[in-house]
Amino acid sequence: MGLFSRRKTVHVDSDILVIGGGMAGCGATYESRYWGRDLKIVCVEKANIERSGAVAQGLYAINCYMGMQWDENQPEDHVRYARNDLMGLVREDLGYDIARHVDATVHKFEEWGLPIMRDPETGRYQREGKWQIMIHGESYKPIVAEAARKAATEVYNRIMVTHLLMDKTKANRVAGAVGFNVRTGDFYVFRAKAVIVGAGGASHIFKPRAVGEGMGRTWYAPWSSASAYALPIEVGAKMTQMENRIVLTRFKDGYGPVGAYFLHLKTYTENVNGEEYESTWYEDTKALVGDYIDRHPVPTCLRNHAILKEVAAGRGPIRMVTKEAFQDPHKETVGWENFLGMTIGQAVVWASQNIDPKEINPELTTSEPYVMGSHATCSGAWASGPEDYAPSEYQWGYNRMMTVDGLFGAGDTIGGTAHKFSSGSFTEGRIAAKAAVKYVNDLSSEQPQVSEAEYQNLEEIVFQPMENYQVGRNEIVAGTVSPSYLLPIHGLQRLEKIMDEYVGGISTNYMTNEWSLKRGLELLGMLKEDMKNIGAEDLHQLQRTWELDHRLTASFSVAHHTLFREETRWPGYYYRGDHMKLDDDNWHCFTLSRYDRHSGDWEMEKAPVYHIVD
């Protein structure tokens, strides 16, 4: 400890602590203030909320908007859409809840100054597709952050939250969180009556396609470090559908978005010979998944499946036919601005390789898998549903409260609710926050009790990697190879390789089986032991260490869930080679896990699915 004698411990008390100031966290912060006028509301963020999270570079579309004012869609329609896309399995109670509120969120965004495009003829929002509306969203995140800053009592930027704190007097109740300031190295102890986790999804769990300088060009942001899962998992919150990782079909190398291309520009895909290929694989897919292949729209994973089969048959790459559409200057502008608004890297790739989609039909690829809860996928924490209609098996407390008392979540954090995207994540943050205010009001003056011994112990654990480095560094002349420590990047690359090769990444064409998963878990176990020997040269590397730790915890969960579900529910996302077919008789259910940090055991169980009856 002598090395860090100047380090301070800072105590911050609050009523509501929001962890992660992304879309969900900003929504939660805003709504907390609306309902909790006198409450102390603190938002803590590892970067700077002005440009943090998956929306840091902006977005060109809001992908979840009903348009109830024009009778375009009703919340039920969105539930059926999400259910269909996820092969029958979503928390319909939670999904409906987001859908019924999301329009109000979007109208607020417009009032705050987000430029939403309008259809010149109808005056309505310009639709990109049935659910998507088009925006000029370069400043989407700064606008949303401004609303959150106005609402918060305090925003702490550049604090990496590493652990949640539990109440010392009440089992299974959260009492706060700890973390460290990435600039000063001060240790922060946050005590709170309610905690809302909005810490985003997970990239860099599986080995990315680019492993050199371009390894940061993942589809989901490289700073999406699985904290949203690791923080609750560590304190025993139940997770759901963690096997449901997502693979994205995107433009090659830059992972530029395809939504506007398909939906608005009406471009389409073909194989290398210029042929339509999806129908070639219809019977094959039907044999695996039955009539899910006949549903409309065709589920995202099954469209991936057709691409994977066609490429394996030697007729790849799949290309997007853009040459026709791009003759229209308006469409050309939309095509490029779509990248500049949310994936600038794709514009760079095309400029560098002289790819002008007016003249060349660009290649597509399937990405490495990601773990998240807000896109065409629904991994995350198991949460209580809305009070007014959720079935009793889905209701044990306050809306969006996890299975730990006082611990709430939203956005990528919460499982079972696919297709919420940016607007739905913000909305879910609002839903969680109103419930958290109720929870705090109901507690009245009861203060959370944190144990001094617990956070002091955590302080040692949090900074240990810097000690490891300081001590071990003297053993060697120079360089990155030490017999006593690993650098965070070494651990990350090991993690990615294990997940890639054993848990269904790109190098096995997303294939795994029981033996591989068990072997993967063994190797993850050794990596976990090695985490005690990570050496962090400075505070930045200390942040990387804890990001790695969170990714590792989430990876265990993904592997356990994948092992538990003995079927291939989402071909195109991953395959259980030993159970290649979808099995509705046994697996039309959610998978739940609970980690016990004292024994190190993972308990798995099934939970029922409830559907809205037509």
Place this chain on the structure above:
Amino acid sequence: MPTFVYMTRCDGCGHCVDICPSDIMHIDTTYRRAYNIEPNMCWECYSCVKACPQNAIDCRGYADFAPLGHSVRALREEEKGTISWKIKFRDGREKDFVSPIRTTPWGSIKSPADYAAPSQEAMESQELAHEPDALHIDMLPALTPDQLKKGVV
């Protein structure tokens, strides 16, 4: 395209350090200017490029798949409310785009505490802030418990 900083333009103000979501723009202690300490953790999100008052930051496409000779430049002007882009291909072709970024003055968003305090009745309802008005429909939709049934669809 990880970022890099032009030596002659950077004055070490630190805006890029403050904004980078990946925490990889740092000030070099010898030169007192910024640089990218971890290019392989750069998302090419351009947050630093847009924030640099000296236009000192540029991107060079990732070496493992982007041939040299291209450039994608951004100019974000808050007062004008626009962002302008210039894309230059390796073969010299150029494309320019301009988009609006915001329709209201910066700082103009009202705190939720500036609205009338909600009633206890509202607190107990399922409505969120500003609802039902902000929904632009009369009433918040809801399901009834009997509409959700266990089973296979």
